[in-house]
Amino acid sequence: MTEEKQIFIVEDNEKNMELFKAVLGTIPNLNILTSITGKEGLQSIASNNIDVIILDIQLPDMSGxxxxKEIxxxxxxxKTPIMAVTSFAMKGDKExxxxxxxxxxxxxxxxxKEFRELVIKYLE
Ligand SMILES: [Mg+2]
Structure with a gap:
């Protein structure tokens, strides 16, 4: 990507957040903004112009x-791409x-690899 883009991640798990940042940090011209809580994330997303949003479903203060829905x-x-991240593997959850x-x-x-490619697809 030549144009600068912004991605926002809301994730409360420190290890997952580190992994997201490490993987997405390899994408050129991408600014990574983050929050570990839903409310703070929502406020920050509302006051910025984000190109792709990644939301953990299970957060302590509000669900992804x-x-x-608020976004x-x-x-x-x-029309902004919003991706859910979840460990729920139950049938019906995806729907x-x-x-x-x-x-x-x-x-x-x-x-x-799949995650990185999916994010790039949505950034384009
Ligand atoms: Mg979580």
Whole structure:
């Protein structure tokens, strides 16, 4: 990518956050903004112009699903790619997530190569 882009990650697990930053840090011209809580993340996303958003589903203060619904209420984020990250592996969860306004779904443990490629696809 030649144009500078912004990605926002909301993830409360320190190890996962480190992994996200390490993987996404290899993508040129990408600024990585983060939050470990939903409320702070939501405020920060609302006051910035983010190109791709990654939301952990299980957070201590609010769920990624609720954050996604709030983001979608904002005019500038109607079409922004939002990806869910979750360790839920139960049947039906993927559908529930995709019906909540997410564009895509990533399972933990993270498949690094696939994850990186998916993010690049949404950044383009
Ligand atoms: Mg979590």
């Amino acid at each position: 699903i609720d954050i996604c 979608r209420k904002l005019e500038k984020y109607k 529930r997530i995709l019906n909540s306004g997410f564009n895509d779904y990533i399972s933990k443990p993270l498949q690094i």
